[in-house]
Amino acid sequence: MPAEPADHALVTRAQAGDRAAFNELLRRYHRPVYGFVFRLTQSPEEAADLAQEVFVRAWRYLGKFDAARPLRPWLFQIAANRAASCHGRSGGRETIPLEELPGEPSVPDDTSAEPERQELAAAVRRAILELSPQQRQAVVLVELEGMDAAEAAVIMTCSPTTVRQHVFRAKRRLRGLLAGYVEGTES
Numbered sequence: 813m814p815a816e817p818a819d820h821a822l823v824t825r826a827q828a829g830d831r832a833a834f835n836e837l838l839r840r841y842h843r844p845v846y847g848f849v850f851r852l853t854q855s856p857e858e859a860a861d862l863a864q865e866v867f868v869r870a871w872r873y874l875g876k877f878d879a880a881r882p883l884r885p886w887l888f889q890i891a892a893n894r895a896a897s898c899h900g901r902s903g904g905r906e907t908i909p910l911e912e913l914p915g916e917p918s919v920p921d922d923t924s925a926e927p928e929r930q931e932l933a934a935a936v937r938r939a940i941l942e943l944s945p946q947q948r949q950a951v952v953l954v955e956l957e958g959m960d961a962a963e964a965a966v967i968m969t970c971s972p973t974t975v976r977q978h979v980f981r982a983k984r985r986l987r988g989l990l991a992g993y994v995e996g997t998e999s
């Protein structure tokens with residue numbers, strides 16, 4: 813079985829107009845981009861729209877992208893910018909109730925999980941939505957996407973120290989927001 817071409821080779825081909833190469837990049841990165849935006853918005857419809865916008869913009873600006881750079885942070889940066897501008901433009905869009913949300917797209921939906929675990933996951937999702945946009949973005953990138961502060965800083969266009977500060981403040985806020993949930997389950 814032949815190895816898949818590296819991202820930089822696909823980017824170079826796509827920059828030369830090869831739509832099949834771009835479609836392969838889309839296949840590789842659509843789910844991670846959608847998952848990232850979904851975690852920021854908690855809205856499947858908004859995440860689908862924003863993910864599509866990300867790839868439209870990526871195609872439009874691919875000629876300016878340095879193919880030697882990693883593609884994932886660039887795509888996530890576009891996604892973060894689109895999510896922030898849409899949130900700012902709409903003043904915070906209405907989201908559907910958390911009970912109606914499907915499982916997170918980048919994690920298989922575990923319907924066999926015990927109800928307490930599902931309840932906790934819903935409480936965490938609600939709490940994440942209460943964070944400031946910068947804190948939410950930092951905690952999603954670092955804690956949920958597994959990036960280090962330097963990678964997240966590229967996406968957030970700030971310093972790694974700022975990312976760490978946002979994560980620290982987000983965790984502190986999440987502890988406060990979830991304290992009531994934990995106290996309510998101990999009785």
